[in-house]
Amino acid sequence: MSLYFTKEHEWIRVEGDTATVGISNHAQQALGDIVFAEAPQAGRQLKKGEEAAVVESVKAASDVYSPVSGEVVETNDAIAEEPALINTDPEGEGWFFKLKLADPAELDGLMDEGAYREWSSNL
Amino acid sequence: MADDVLTLPLDAWHRTRGGRMVPFAGYGMPVQYEGIMAEHLWVRTSAGLFDVSHMGQLLITGEGVDRALETLLPGELQKLGDGRLRYSLLLNEAGGIVDDLMATRQGEGFYVVVNGATKHGDIAYLREKLPQLQIDYLEERALLALQGPKAVEALEKLAPGVSELVFMQAGRFSIDGIDAWISRSGYTGEDGFEISLPGTAAEQIAEALLADPLVKPIGLGARDSLRLEAGLPLYGHDLDEQTTPVAADLTFAINKRRKEEGGFAGTERILAELRDGPINKRVGFTVEGRQPVREGARVLDGEGNEVGKVTSGGFSPSLQQPIGMVFVASALSEVGTTLTLEQRGKLFTATVAPMPFVPHHYVRKGAQKS
Numbered sequence: 001m002s003l004y005f006t007k008e009h010e011w012i013r014v015e016g017d018t019a020t021v022g023i024s025n026h027a028q029q030a031l032g033d034i035v036f037a038e039a040p041q042a043g044r045q046l047k048k049g050e051e052a053a054v055v056e057s058v059k060a061a062s063d064v065y066s067p068v069s070g071e072v073v074e075t076n077d078a079i080a081e082e083p084a085l086i087n088t089d090p091e092g093e094g095w096f097f098k099l100k101l102a103d104p105a106e107l108d109g110l111m112d113e114g115a116y117r118e119w120s121s122n123l
Numbered sequence: 124m125a126d127d128v129l130t131l132p133l134d135a136w137h138r139t140r141g142g143r144m145v146p147f148a149g150y151g152m153p154v155q156y157e158g159i160m161a162e163h164l165w166v167r168t169s170a171g172l173f174d175v176s177h178m179g180q181l182l183i184t185g186e187g188v189d190r191a192l193e194t195l196l197p198g199e200l201q202k203l204g205d206g207r208l209r210y211s212l213l214l215n216e217a218g219g220i221v222d223d224l225m226a227t228r229q230g231e232g233f234y235v236v237v238n239g240a241t242k243h244g245d246i247a248y249l250r251e252k253l254p255q256l257q258i259d260y261l262e263e264r265a266l267l268a269l270q271g272p273k274a275v276e277a278l279e280k281l282a283p284g285v286s287e288l289v290f291m292q293a294g295r296f297s298i299d300g301i302d303a304w305i306s307r308s309g310y311t312g313e314d315g316f317e318i319s320l321p322g323t324a325a326e327q328i329a330e331a332l333l334a335d336p337l338v339k340p341i342g343l344g345a346r347d348s349l350r351l352e353a354g355l356p357l358y359g360h361d362l363d364e365q366t367t368p369v370a371a372d373l374t375f376a377i378n379k380r381r382k383e384e385g386g387f388a389g390t391e392r393i394l395a396e397l398r399d400g401p402i403n404k405r406v407g408f409t410v411e412g413r414q415p416v417r418e419g420a421r422v423l424d425g426e427g428n429e430v431g432k433v434t435s436g437g438f439s440p441s442l443q444q445p446i447g448m449v450f451v452a453s454a455l456s457e458v459g460t461t462l463t464l465e466q467r468g469k470l471f472t473a474t475v476a477p478m479p480f481v482p483h484h485y486v487r488k489g490a491q492k493s
Contacts, residue, residue, distance in 0.1 A: 032344070033160035035438040036414045056415055058159040058438050059344055061467075083413070 004067065004107055005116035011091055012067040014107065022095040023055065023064060023086065026120040031057040034086045037079040039096040044072045046099060048106050053096050055086065068106040070099035131176040132265045132322035136329055140340050148177045148239030152343055159344035163440040166311055166349055167481075170271035171341035172332050179242025180264050180319055183249070184232035185256035192233060195252060196226065197368060197387045199378035203228045208291040208308055211376055212368050213237070213245060218389020218396075219364040220371065221248055223356065227293050227306060234293075234304065236266070236317075238358045265325035270315030270349075272484065273337045278305075278316055281331055285316060290485040299331045310346065312353025312483045351446060352439050354407060354478025360418055361405060361434040361448050369396035370450065372405045403431065404456040407478040410445035410464070410471050413438075420466035422451055430455065433464060441481050451475075 002014045009027035013020045028034065036056040046052050046066035053064035076095050079085050086094035101107075111119065128146045137144060142153030153174065156162060165171055183192065189200040198211040205228050213221040222241045227234045237245045242260070249258050269278055279286045282298035285305055293306030301324040309315035320328060332338050347357070356362050362371055367389065374397065381387060385394060410416050415438045422431030436447030455462060460475040 032155060033158050033440075038414070054414075056438070058163075058348060058440065059154075061415070061417065 003113050004110035006067045006110060008065050010067050017101050018098055019101055020095050020098050023090055025090050028087050028090040033058045034083045037083045037086060039075045040072045041075055042072050069102040072097050072099050074098040132325040133174045133329055136326050147343060150177045155342035155344045156340050160440045162341045162345040163348050165339050166271045166341055167441055170269055170274040170277045170338045172338050173268040173341050173346055175268050176265040177239035178266055179237040180261040181235040182232055182259040182261055183235055183256055188233055188256055191253050191256055195388050197377040197381050199380055206292055206294050208293055208306055214388040215364055216388050218367045218392040220362045220366050221364060223358050223362055240359055263322050264319055265322040267318045268309050270309045270311040270313050274315040277335045277337045290487050298328055310355055311349040312479055314484050314486045348437055348440055351435055351437055352441055352481040367393055367396055369393060370401040370403050400453050403450045404453050405448055405450050406456045407476045408447050408449050408473040409476045410473045415445040416447055416464050416466050416471050420464045423463045423465050446480050
């Protein structure tokens with residue numbers, strides 16, 4: 001299992017050829033109280049960098065981009081019903097969707113956890 | 124923070140208190156402390172302290188000041204009693220709104236509070252149009268707001284006598300030993316007070332208020348969601364120089380005598396709109412589902428034509444649903460009318476709703492003894 005992050009503050013946890021995607025703790029803090037989340041439905045084909053999900057706080061709307069390409073295989077319905085989960089457990093229960101990796105080589109350009117935590121703490 | 128962002132008297136205090144500072148109206152201002160949702164609900168149930176020192180505080184004096192101001196404001200100022208406030212609108216010759224403001228008769232003059240982003244323009248406009256008056260910009264003064272059902276309990280301890288004020292009444296009080304001008308007014312729909320005091324004393328008074336467990340500091344984020352629930356327009360968003368008081372549904376600010384006599388900037392257009400109805404009108408709306416529809420979203424008719432625009436929108440922490448304000452063709456302004464809104468290519472179903480979304484809790488009569 002490997003955990004990666006993007007400069008747009010998504011995280012992606014890879015197990016075999018399946019990856020789980022969400023937004024980082026840093027991202028949820030910056031957004032504040034999240035009141036709405038919409039994740040892509042199973043079957044949707046996503047390209048790396050494509051707008052995949054929407055998350056809205058009291059303050060602002062934000063897009064969530066797919067860190068890699070692949071087919072959505074599962075959606076976390078819990079965040080639609082309880083968007084505050086993304087605030088309370090952004091890198092756990094507050095995940096957005098799972099996808100089947102189209103090209104594992106795309107992971108190479110992403111940050112590992114240590115690099116991301118250091119980079120984001122200086123923003 | 125950039126060099127061109129000015130600091131207000133409480134800047135360091137906000138940072139110490141954990142305020143997340145953002146540039147607003149040219150100043151560094153706290154957008155939130157612990158979080159907008161929690162701060163919002165705190166104001167609805169207890170008492171919240173807002174720093175609104177970015178707003179323009181003016182003292183306007185001169186011979187016939189009330190009559191002179193009435194040439195630009197459509198409110199009844201001649202009969203406004205000492206220490207009484209009136210919400211009013213600064214108008215241009217076309218009847219558009221240059222700013223919205225609070226005017227209080229203060230002895231010989233008027234104490235006027237205008238919006239932060241528009242204050243310099245307002246001062247220039249007033250000086251140009253009313254050269255016979257003295258317009259003093261009270262730049263050295265800070266402005267705090269204490270809002271919420273427990274505001275009176277918290278403030279009475281520090282400024283004895285304030286509980287005697289009723290909504291839209293003001294007077295001089297000593298607060299923790301500091302001379303202040305305090306009004307029972309605000310921008311949240313709750314009971315509360317606005318406290319004008321020397322900037323040099325702002326930190327002392329903010330500390331004294333915060334020492335009370337009833338009081339928490341509140342940022343601009345909750346200020347916006349609170350005023351939206353209260354149905355109160357925000358200048359630069361819901362109001363601008365192209366919008367008339369009638370279109371903005373603020374005709375309550377045009378008093379009876381002024382409707383009969385006119386004599387304010389834009390009288391012709393405003394009286395015609397009062398008679399015939401405006402083309403567009405500001406109304407409230409609720410949205411199906413949970414996704415907020417924000418400023419800039421379009422209202423579409425059955426053929427996909429734009430028939431209005433959202434000017435404020437967000438998620439209501441009290442009602443747990445998206446709400447907003449929209450200008451729509453008058454034919455679509457009746458409560459209950461279904462509206463189709465378009466935001467970033469997505470369509471939403473909204474319904475015209477009465478405002479305020481959350482009832483006002485103003486104290487209009489007598490002191491509230493508990």
